[in-house]
Amino acid sequence: MNRAGQLLIRADGAEVAKEAAALMVDAMQTAIAERGVARVALSGGSTPGPAYNALADARGVDWSKVHWFWVDERCVPADDPRSNFAAAKRDLLDRIGAAASTVHRMRGELPPSAAATTYEATLCAKFGVSRERALDLDADGRAGLSFDLVVAGAGTDGHTASLFPGTGAVGHTSSLVTDVEPGGDLEPRVTLTRPVLVGARRTLVLCRGRLKAPVIRAAREAGDEESIPARLYLDARPGSVTWIADRDAEPRDSIPPMGI
């Protein structure tokens, strides 16, 4: 297994969703069998919705043992159409009847830095670790705060989670959660930091559409993380990361310019 992890190419968005849901079920069942609980961090954006819908139809997962967290959140109220929590609630959590006690959202309605510190406290409480020791490694090289599954995406600018290029966010390693000013028209965000993402037991990076081909290619090659934060997955445990893309997003060898 190379550092870039597996890259699965599927025919279209529906097949990406089907594959992602199957791998999510597998990761959750494994976690429940091994540790009695599955802790899953969800992303927003347009790509994961169909996968969440497919997952909601899946059989064989004891939903009472799955705890839901977020990779990142836009700083908007929980019922705002741009809220990542609202999207996951609609596409998945309401459909499976997730108990409120299993849903741990980022509080996008708070001022960004308060939302980040509040979520850090939530993570420590739910994983039963202190903030200071959360990323300490055990004998297996595993941090106390290790998600069983992270569902991530990648933006055309190279961001993943809400670690946007040029903001310094991907270099932020002193906390578990941070707030970010993405710039442009985007609202402030709250996001898991690089060490938390890198430490996940399983990570799926879902991508769709031809605009994603260059970012998949760049993210799977070593280089500057500040310009392509999605490169952080190169540092995850070998075998833990799977990129799932549709055929349009498949990175292809570049075609040499005419005349060469």
Ligand code: 6PG
């Ligand atoms: C968000 C996300 C973000 C997303 C990428 C890809 O809140 O927007 O969590 O990191 O995964 O931007 O988004 P698409 O699936 O819309 O391309």
